[in-house]
Amino acid sequence: MTQHQPPAEGVSEADRAAIEAQLGRTPRGLRAVAHRCPCGLPDVVETAPRLEDGTPFPTFYYLTCPRAASLIGTLEADGMMKEQTARLAEDAELAAKYRAAHEDYIARRDAVEVLEGFPSAGGMPDRVKCLHVLVGHSLAAGPGVNPLGDEALEALPEWWLKGRCVCAEPQDPVAGSGGEA
Numbered sequence: 547m548t549q550h551q552p553p554a555e556g557v558s559e560a561d562r563a564a565i566e567a568q569l570g571r572t573p574r575g576l577r578a579v580a581h582r583c584p585c586g587l588p589d590v591v592e593t594a595p596r597l598e599d600g601t602p603f604p605t606f607y608y609l610t611c612p613r614a615a616s617l618i619g620t621l622e623a624d625g626m627m628k629e630q631t632a633r634l635a636e637d638a639e640l641a642a643k644y645r646a647a648h649e650d651y652i653a654r655r656d657a658v659e660v661l662e663g664f665p666s667a668g669g670m671p672d673r674v675k676c677l678h679v680l681v682g683h684s685l686a687a688g689p690g691v692n693p694l695g696d697e698a699l700e701a702l703p704e705w706w707l708k709g710r711c712v713c714a715e716p717q718d719p720v721a722g723s724g725g726e727a
Contacts, residue, residue: 561588567712568610575603577658580686583611585706590682595659604667606655607682612712613705618677621698627674630694634673640693645671647692651683668695 575594648671669675684695
């Protein structure tokens, strides 16, 4: 059964500045903050199912925190995706829970805009292709929705203990320092 979370938060100018600093670029299709790091900054954003030019963008939950992303990259390099994919083939209960996570992901995305025939993300429902997506889904949806995202999240150290990953304030367009592109 799908756990329902409160709606994602809006994106303030401070959030937008932090997300741009985290990504090193202007985010595409940004809709909302889907989860906040314990440090207070956004760490997962919700993106539009289609970009402004109409291109489908199935990564509905996008992990933005560079520290978390780097640590997840280490898990991927250490073989976690391969091990999880192998377990999906052997463990029917895990496979059923992962399929339910896939259906949850699609339902959340389709509640915004249906991408008919488009896959979910991260390899769901049959394999593990991207732990970043699975962790983003776990953080946004809450524990118990995506079992493999939850596993990866539990394997991570507390990345926020060193402080915020970026220091960013919104630019003051009046001061001539830029603003939104």
